[in-house]
Amino acid sequence: VGKGIYLDNNATTRIDPKVVEAMMPYFNTYYGNPSSQHGFGLAVDRAINHAREQVADLLGAAHPDEIIFTSCATESDNTAIWTSLFTQKDKNEIVTTKLEHPAILDTCSFLSGRGVEVKYLSANHLGDIDPAEFEKLLNPKTALASIMWANNETGNIYPVPEMAEIAAAHNVVFHAAAVQAVGKIPINLKDTKINMLSFSGHKLHAPKGIGALYVRRGTRFIPFMHGGHQERGRRAGTENVPYIVGLGMACELAKSHLDDLNTRVRALRDKLEKGIVNTIPEVIVTGDKTHRTPNTLNVAFKFVEGEAILLMLNEYGIAASSGSACSSESLEPSHVMQAMGIPFSAAHGTIRFSLSRFTTEAEIDEVLRVLPGIIQRLRDMSPYWNENKPKLINADHEF
Numbered sequence: 001v002g003k004g005i006y007l008d009n010n011a012t013t014r015i016d017p018k019v020v021e022a023m024m025p026y027f028n029t030y031y032g033n034p035s036s037q038h039g040f041g042l043a044v045d046r047a048i049n050h051a052r053e054q055v056a057d058l059l060g061a062a063h064p065d066e067i068i069f070t071s072c073a074t075e076s077d078n079t080a081i082w083t084s085l086f087t088q089k090d091k092n093e094i095v096t097t098k099l100e101h102p103a104i105l106d107t108c109s110f111l112s113g114r115g116v117e118v119k120y121l122s123a124n125h126l127g128d129i130d131p132a133e134f135e136k137l138l139n140p141k142t143a144l145a146s147i148m149w150a151n152n153e154t155g156n157i158y159p160v161p162e163m164a165e166i167a168a169a170h171n172v173v174f175h176a177a178a179v180q181a182v183g184k185i186p187i188n189l190k191d192t193k194i195n196m197l198s199f200s201g202h203k204l205h206a207p208k209g210i211g212a213l214y215v216r217r218g219t220r221f222i223p224f225m226h227g228g229h230q231e232r233g234r235r236a237g238t239e240n241v242p243y244i245v246g247l248g249m250a251c252e253l254a255k256s257h258l259d260d261l262n263t264r265v266r267a268l269r270d271k272l273e274k275g276i277v278n279t280i281p282e283v284i285v286t287g288d289k290t291h292r293t294p295n296t297l298n299v300a301f302k303f304v305e306g307e308a309i310l311l312m313l314n315e316y317g318i319a320a321s322s323g324s325a326c327s328s329e330s331l332e333p334s335h336v337m338q339a340m341g342i343p344f345s346a347a348h349g350t351i352r353f354s355l356s357r358f359t360t361e362a363e364i365d366e367v368l369r370v371l372p373g374i375i376q377r378l379r380d381m382s383p384y385w386n387e388n389k390p391k392l393i394n395a396d397h398e399f
């Protein structure tokens with residue numbers, strides 16, 4: 001357990017050893033409460049503010065005090081939605097997309113039964129959304145536009161800065177759900193009209209259970225968590241100091257590795273993609289191949305179950321994920337694949353490979369060595385494949 005080839009980094013990542021090293025002193029040497037005015041507390045408060053600067057630097061925020069530490073992206077997402085409604089009592093509409101993570105979708109559906117009207121942007125077959133359609137959904141009742149910067153299943157990158165400009169022109173508060181973008185693509189918030197941005201530490205080699213919410217200066221804000229003066233009165237609760245220090249270090253490291261991720265790691269992802277397409281028939285690379293994060297590859301293997309592929313990959317010590325699993329317990333295709341209109345016969349067999357800076361070429365070569373045999377074995381057992389393969393192999397067809 002815990003050994004092998006890890007290609008599920010969009011789900012979570014290993015903590016960088018340099019992050020662990022930075023965190024250690026704050027467990028049993030510098031353990032004061034940051035709010036305490038004695039030496040133990042002041043030293044810790046300085047460490048938190050240094051981490052704030054490191055996070056602000058990765059995000060290109062104008063001011064470190066625009067960063068609020070939270071427990072995770074889910075808390076940050078909920079806070080963004082909560083504050084947009086409570087600070088604008090005359091507005092009760094939210095505009096988002098059908099492609100969002102459940103942290104947004106489930107929160108929106110919870111609210112839609114309680115006086116909030118939610119409007120959803122649809123996606124085309126590449127999983128792209130249309131800024132012109134977005135603009136049509138905005139109106140004086142729109143309290144928030146919340147759009148993900150990159151999709152966790154396909155890696156699609158959305159035109160968030162452009163959409164934030166449109167929202168600002170309509171006096172609409174804009175939130176970017178950026179969990180899968182931070183640390184993977186360049187972000188320079190001060191040059192955008194983005195009001196709030198959420199992300200999680202455990203997607204960029206910080207521990208699980210720490211995240212942040214960026215709130216641009218001048219954006220009206222009401223806390224989601226009450227009962228303390230921490231985070232300048234914007235997020236109550238004694239700070240998780242070691243994890244905040246770890247998040248800061250992870251952001252500093254992510255910035256220094258951004259080029260490597262967008263060159264070497266992207267090339268490894270492309271090698272995996274080409275290898276699969278060239279050796280395995282009847283596959284669909286889902287999503288927008290020109291606008292996607294450098295580490296993500298989502299492939300639909302027709303006529304086989306994604307879960308079965310994962311189980312057999314796991315037999316070889318290879319960890320990946322299937323869209324049908326990470327979005328629901330059932331074997332339903334993910335809401336993302338459904339929103340893209342991927343046919344059922346393919347959507348069931350999607351596998352998401354998500355690389356990181358720790359991924360090696362030897363690992364990609366090993367996946368390419370074993371995967372064709374896995375798919376062939378599963379197809380040999382599939383009545384559906386055996387009924388259709390003559391038509392499929394010879395057909396020149398679009399999915």
Ligand SMILES: Cc1ncc(COP(=O)(O)O)c(CNc2co[nH]c2=O)c1O
Nearest residue numbers: 010011072073074101103152179200326
């Ligand atoms: C876009 C997006 N938003 C929010 C979250 C929630 O982050 P958390 O609050 O730190 O848990 C995730 C996690 N995405 C995934 C978690 O597992 N597989 C995934 O794709 C995500 O990808």
